[in-house]
Amino acid sequence: MEITRLGVRVFTYTSFIRRGFGHSHPGPPNEARQTLFEIETRGGAKGYAFGVPADLVERTLKPMLIGENALYREKIWQKLSELQRGNGSTLSDAHMALVDVALWDLAGHAVGLPVQKLLGAFRDKIPAYASTMCGDADLKGGLTCPEAYADFAEQCKEEGYTAFKMHPWMPPVPGAPSVDRDIEMCVAVRKRVGDGMHLMLDPYHQYSRQEAKKIGRAIEELGFLWMEEPMREASVSSYTWLCNELDLDICGPETAPGQIWTRAEWVKAGACDILRTGVLDVGGITPMMKTIHLAEAHGMSIELHQNGAATLQALGAMQIPGRFFERGLLHPLIDYTKRTPWLATLEDPMDKDGFVHVPTGPGIGWDIDWDFIAANEVN
Numbered sequence: 001m002e003i004t005r006l007g008v009r010v011f012t013y014t015s016f017i018r019r020g021f022g023h024s025h026p027g028p029p030n031e032a033r034q035t036l037f038e039i040e041t042r043g044g045a046k047g048y049a050f051g052v053p054a055d056l057v058e059r060t061l062k063p064m065l066i067g068e069n070a071l072y073r074e075k076i077w078q079k080l081s082e083l084q085r086g087n088g089s090t091l092s093d094a095h096m097a098l099v100d101v102a103l104w105d106l107a108g109h110a111v112g113l114p115v116q117k118l119l120g121a122f123r124d125k126i127p128a129y130a131s132t133m134c135g136d137a138d139l140k141g142g143l144t145c146p147e148a149y150a151d152f153a154e155q156c157k158e159e160g161y162t163a164f165k166m167h168p169w170m171p172p173v174p175g176a177p178s179v180d181r182d183i184e185m186c187v188a189v190r191k192r193v194g195d196g197m198h199l200m201l202d203p204y205h206q207y208s209r210q211e212a213k214k215i216g217r218a219i220e221e222l223g224f225l226w227m228e229e230p231m232r233e234a235s236v237s238s239y240t241w242l243c244n245e246l247d248l249d250i251c252g253p254e255t256a257p258g259q260i261w262t263r264a265e266w267v268k269a270g271a272c273d274i275l276r277t278g279v280l281d282v283g284g285i286t287p288m289m290k291t292i293h294l295a296e297a298h299g300m301s302i303e304l305h306q307n308g309a310a311t312l313q314a315l316g317a318m319q320i321p322g323r324f325f326e327r328g329l330l331h332p333l334i335d336y337t338k339r340t341p342w343l344a345t346l347e348d349p350m351d352k353d354g355f356v357h358v359p360t361g362p363g364i365g366w367d368i369d370w371d372f373i374a375a376n377e378v379n
């Protein structure tokens with residue numbers, strides 16, 4: 001299974017999302033670009049991933065990967081991990097992750113099995129939670145006030161979601177951040193959906209210890225399941241302090257650099273009650289499984305960051321400690337089902353009971369729309 005070719009195809013699509021200050025927001029239709037990364041072996045086996053920058057393939061990945069055995073994912077992950085030292089700005093955790101995802105996809109296609117089965121399957125469906133986009137300033141029909149969040153939570157409950165996670169208002173929205181407004185939103189949502197829906201909060205990420213504690217105490221009383229990233233995740237001692245101050249579970253780290261090693265330090269420091277990991281955050285499925293097993297060995301829950309078929313494959317290969325699939329990001333004005341036009345079928349359809357099913361196709365399980373890619377390919 002010697003890797004003989006790496007390819008990347010760049011194509012355009014219409015996006016209805018804009019990125020600002022690290023968060024996704026509804027935006028006017030705009031032309032966006034996506035890439036399809038391909039790894040091919042001498043025997044013709046192929047694996048894919050979306051989002052690898054074209055120049056990275058030429059500059060870094062070809063010298064690294066050509067000639068390697070595509071089945072040696074652990075060796076390749078170790079090699080890329082070593083290469084990151086001194087190249088972090090050009091070989092990000094996400095870039096590493098996409099190489100690993102393509103290698104898992106290739107392995108699955110080679111044997112005609114979904115990655116879940118290669119990892120060792122446990123379950124075929126996972127409860128989803130609705131993960132909202134951040135709040136809006138004055139967007140008509142948007143998440144502009146606590147009642148708007150309550151309306152959206154009610155809508156999601158009617159769609160079958162059993163859990164709802166809020167990203168409230170973040171700068172530069174006027175008046176954000178606001179501890180009191182965040183709490184007002186949580187009160188309004190709990191009042192609207194009642195006690196039958198799990199609620200979680202993922203607020204402004206630079207609150208002080210006291211601000212985070214004030215919010216934590218308030219949502220403890222509202223029976224929230226966890227709070228995520230209320231302070232800078234570089235301050236591990238602040239998270240240890242917060243975990244000791246609250247009964248509410250603190251879930252993290254999400255964005256802190258350092259992949260599996262940072263997560264081991266957070267567990268050791270008692271800086272989280274629920275560990276957090278993610279395919280793009282820790283460099284791929286290969287290292288993500290290491291964090292899942294770390295949590296399991298400590299009797300801890302772990303929640304996987306972000307949506308996507310690769311995340312679903314890993315969730316299908318674990319019982320505890322991962323409870324939910326983060327379906328989103330959602331917004332009242334965004335049709336979530338239209339966000340990946342390069343896939344012929346949605347990668348994470350949810351059933352009426354709020355479960356998302358692990359894709360059963362080979363590899364990651366994408367149903368790639370080759371005609372769409374060909375019709376929108378650019379040089």
Ligand SMILES: O=C(NO)[C@@H](O)[C@H](O)[C@@H](O)C(=O)[O-]
Nearest residue numbers: 022023024167202305306329
């Ligand atoms: O916090 C998160 N998920 O829990 C992130 O997904 C953020 O929402 C961020 O990426 C975003 O808003 O796009």
Ligand SMILES: [Mg+2]
Nearest residue numbers: 202228229254
């Ligand atoms: Mg988060």
